[in-house]
Each structure stands twice: as C-alpha cells, then as structure tokens.
Amino acid sequence: MDLDLHLVRGQGGSASLHxxxxxxxxxRLGTDIWVRGNAAFWTQTASRAVATRVGxxxxxxxxxxxxxxxxxxxxxxxxxxxxxxxxxxxxxxxGPAVGGVATIAVRDxxxxxxxxxxxxxxxxxxxxxxxxGTLDLSGWDVPVTIxxxxxxxxxELDTAR
Numbered sequence: 001m002d003l004d005l006h007l008v009r010g011q012g013g014s015a016s017l018h019x020x021x022x023x024x025x026x027x028r029l030g031t032d033i034w035v036r037g038n039a040a041f042w043t044q045t046a047s048r049a050v051a052t053r054v055g056x057x058x059x060x061x062x063x064x065x066x067x068x069x070x071x072x073x074x075x076x077x078x079x080x081x082x083x084x085x086x087x088x089x090x091x092x093x094x095g096p097a098v099g100g101v102a103t104i105a106v107r108d109x110x111x112x113x114x115x116x117x118x119x120x121x122x123x124x125x126x127x128x129x130x131x132x133g134t135l136d137l138s139g140w141d142v143p144v145t146i147x148x149x150x151x152x153x154x155x156e157l158d159t160a161r
Contacts, residue, residue: 003135005079006144013074014146028074029148031063035157036149050160058149059157083135084126087111095120098127099138 007013012028022044024037036058042051063075088110095105095117103117114131118124129135 001133005074006139006146007074007076007079008144008146009076011076012146013076013079013144015074026074027058027146027148028063029146032060032148033063033074034058034060034149034154053160054155054157058154059160060154061157083129084116086114086116098136101127103127 001017001019004016005013006015012030013026014028015026017024017026021040022038024035024041027034036056037045037054038056039051042048042054086106086108088108090109091107093105093107095103095115097103098117102120104120106116106118108114108116111131115129116126117128117130118126123140125140126137128137
C-alpha cells in the first residue's frame, strides 16, 4: 500500500492511497471532505450504484456526516493519535538510520511488535512507524497548501447514494 499524506494542523490535509485494487484521494478543509476513488473503492465502501453515479468525480461530504473512514486520514489530530500513540509503557534503544538520519527506537510495551523510530538529534520527529507494515514519515514542517476540488468535478455524496 502506498500513502502520500500532507497535513496542516487546524486546517485539514490531502491524501492519496493506492494498493493492488483500490485508488482513492482525499481532501479535507475544516469539516468539508472530498473523496475521489476508483470503482473498486466505491463498490467496497458504499455500493456498485454509488461507484457508477460518482465515477471519477470528487464526492463532497462533511466530517459530521461520515465515519472517520473518509476524514481520518486527513485530520491532523486523529492521524497522530491513531498512528503515533502508545498504549503502554515505552522502552528505548538505538535505532537504525532512517533516510540517513540517526534514530532512537521506541517500543510500545503493550505491543512489542510496534516500534516508532524517532530522530535522535534535534526535534523528536517520528520518522518511521513499524506495526503490521512500515510507514515512513518525512517533510515535517514543510509548508502545505490545501486546495479543494470545485465545479463540475464535484458531486454531493448524499445525492450519489
């Protein structure tokens, strides 16, 4: 699975998620969420009828109207809480270099298969999370502009159902 994620604290973000069968893009600005997916995504997430109605257009909804499935990737706090939190005591040890940067391995005591690799020098930025796969994080503090889709490329999700 490939995930390209850009988050802005207090505003929202954008994400592209691709795996063997599903392709989906998300944009979130405040509580507004736009989702564009392939037929496999819409069929699995909603129905074949929605897949046909939405096609390759952006479907607009709001965070209040939908489950965290649509907004969770692009909500800064939710993402950090879910991906970077620990549930037990932690232990640390020297970690491997990630992208050429020395790290400290942080192990979640309640889940010994879960590691976070934190930048060893400077700000304690998480560079990698390993738990049922590997997620590399980069581009911390790089400016991001969130641009929502507009016009004829957008359909209201409620009307597509």
